[in-house]
Amino acid sequence: MPQTEAERELAQLLVESLNLEGVDPQAIDPEAPLFNEGLGLDSIDALELSLAVGKRYGVQLRADGDDNKRIFASLRALAAHVQAHRAN
Incomplete structure (x- = not known):
C-alpha cells in the first residue's frame, strides 16, 4: 500500500532524526510495525x-x-495522530 504525502514526510523525518542509514523513507511500509520486528x-x-x-x-x-x-x-x-493533533 503506498504512503500518503503525510506519511512520506514523516518517514523522511524518521530516517533523518534516527540516522537510519541505508533505509529509503519511501520504502517504509506504512502498515509495518515501527518497533521490534518491523523497523526494529x-x-x-x-x-x-x-x-x-x-x-x-x-x-x-x-x-x-x-x-x-x-x-x-x-x-x-x-x-494519523500527527495530522489530528498538529499545531498549524
Missing part, C-alpha cells in the same frame, strides 16, 4: 522520534503516554 526501533528511538515530531509538528508525545503503543504502532498510525 527501540525505546531510545521512540524518545528521539518524539522530540523530532514535537519540534517539526508541535505535537507533544509523552514517554509514559497510555496511547503510545497505538500511536507508534506503524508509520500510518503515527501520521
Whole structure:
C-alpha cells in the first residue's frame, strides 16, 4: 500500500532524526510495525522520534503516554495522530 504525502514526510523525518542509514523513507511500509520486528526501533528511538515530531509538528508525545503503543504502532498510525493533533 503506498504512503500518503503525510506519511512520506514523516518517514523522511524518521530516517533523518534516527540516522537510519541505508533505509529509503519511501520504502517504509506504512502498515509495518515501527518497533521490534518491523523497523526494529527501540525505546531510545521512540524518545528521539518524539522530540523530532514535537519540534517539526508541535505535537507533544509523552514517554509514559497510555496511547503510545497505538500511536507508534506503524508509520500510518503515527501520521494519523500527527495530522489530528498538529499545531498549524
